[in-house]
Amino acid sequence: MNIVLVVDDEAEIRDVIHIYLRNEGFQVLEAEDGVQALEIVNSTSIQLIILDVMMPNLDGIKxxxxxRETSMVPIIMLSAKGEDIDKITGLTTGADDYLTKPFNPLELIARVKAQLRRQHFTPRETDRSVFTLHDLVFDKHKHFVSVSGKEVSLTPREFSILELLTDYPGQVFSADKIYETIWDEPSGYSENTVMVHIRNLRDKIEENPREPRYIKTVWGVGYKIDK
Incomplete structure (x- = not known):
């Protein structure tokens, strides 16, 4: 059974999320701030975290x-703030998804399920399980990425984006197409969201992110990896 950790300082919100998750067959643990959340994460095998941004003691961003220093568990962040900058900040810290309060509990459940499906995706039927380019090695079956012989740790979303690009080398994917494919939902904040994830990927795999060797930008169109 998948265990979901709900972290929010508002008991009413935790209760609502708990009920909906339990009705879908999830086991639910709760924490009222970041300090409690870290204690649970360090002692329990968690499959997904729903994390509020604004909390006392230790906020959601921190x-x-x-x-992210020790775990790649999927994280969905919640916040009462709806501006793009807050979404970008949350995603830059390593969150996999972002939902603005007030939210529809059914939408949250759908996003939880999408994240968990993505964690156990079935690889596409391609001729290549290992993609190499210059010093980059991408092994989707072993879920392994290295650059210059050093293993690189990616979030689930970052890995999925890199998988999409390496599965179709030379093909240009728009931000909307990447968002619809990886997030499994219609594009909304697709441009900023994808841009942040691409930037994070480049920071991890490129020697000089400003002059990328791997993930190329086709201005006005999208992103690609050449072979």
Whole structure:
């Protein structure tokens, strides 16, 4: 059974999320701030975290950053703030998705399921399981990425984006197409969201992210990886 950790300082919101998750067959743990959340993450095998941004003691942004130091567990962030800058900030810290309060609980459940499906995706039927380019090695079956012989740790979303691009070398994917494919939903904040993930990927795999060797930008169109 998948265990979901709900982290929010508002008991009413935790209760609502708990009920909906439990009705879908999930086991639910709760924390009222980041400190409690880290204690649970360090002692329990969690499959997904729903993390509020604005909390006392240790807020969601700092909590997400701490979790990412040791774990790639999917994280969906919640916030009452709806501006693009807040979404970008949350995603830059390593979150996999972002939902603005007030939210529809059914939409949250759909996003939880999408994240968990993505964690156990079936690889596409292609002739190549290992993609190499210059110093980059991408092995989707072993879920392994290295650059110049050093393993690179990617978030699930970053890995999925890189998988999409390496499965179709030379093909240009628009931000909307990447978003619809990886996030499994219609494009909304697709341009900023994809841009942040591409930037994070480049920071991890490129020697000089400003002059990328791997993930190329086709201005006005999208992104690609050449072979």
């Amino acid at each position: 909590t997400c950053m701490k979790i």
